[in-house]
Amino acid sequence: MEELLRDILACTFCKEHLQAGVRPVVQIGKSSKVIIIGQAPGRRVHETGIPWNDASGKTLRQWLNVDTATFYNPEMFSIMPMGFCYPGKGKSGDLPPMPQCAGLWHTKILEIFTSAPLVLLIGQYAQRYYLGTKYKGNLTDTVRSFREYYPDFFPLPHPSPRNQNWVKVNPWFVQDVIPELREKLNSLGVTRLPEDVPALTSQK
Structure with a gap:
């Protein structure tokens, strides 16, 4: 696993197409209970090198009902976006993830797990x-039909x-979706520290 992670972090395959340069952002643990497959790092994540270290990540941890220590524990979560590097800014938000990453790395990463983790598919690209x-x-109909994808996948909006x-x-x-997501995580033994998780609301 260590060699695979070194290879990913050293990857420059898409460097000619990346506005802000190469900086793959991943988190991998071969015994992870959950894999998060999202879109691609945003600018803040690109700058810090920490996955989901932004407003989106705060909301995601709220949905999952986990604290930051649990989220960044590779025994609990692996983080494998569709594109490992920040793709740059487009006319209306970030550009789509570079399509090469999934073909280059996803299968190799999925092969390392000692048991099949739950895969959270965040957003339409994943x-x-x-x-x-x-x-x-x-995306709406896919997320609404989340029960159809058990036990392998759990689709979520970004x-x-x-x-x-x-x-x-x-x-x-x-x-409906968030309670079942949390129940699923609890069944896998994914726990959290309550003081670090804000109350869930649909109004913010």
Whole structure:
């Protein structure tokens, strides 16, 4: 595993296409109970090298009901985005993740796990790639159908502040999806420290 991680962190395959330069951001543990597959690091994460170290990460940890220590414990969570490096800024938000990463690294990473972890598919890029023909054609219908993807996958919207209106207009997400997500994590032994987790609300 250590050799694989060194190879990923040294990867420069997409350097000619990355506005801010190369900085792969991953977290891997061969005994992880959960894998988080999101989109790609944002600028803040690119600058710090810490995955989900931004407003989106705070919201994600709130959804998961875990504290920062649990989240950054590779025995609990591996973090493997669709694109490992910050892709740069587009006209309306960040550019899509570089498509080469998944083909280069995902299979190699998935092969290291000692047992099959729960895979959280965050956002449409991860969902389209991993669900294939089972993807419902849009993120809302896919997340609403989350039970269909047990026990392998659990689809979620991206926790970006840009998507808070989606949470407001889809109250079933907080009412139905989040409780089952937390129950699933609890069944895997993923625990948290309560003082570090804010109360969940669909109104923020």
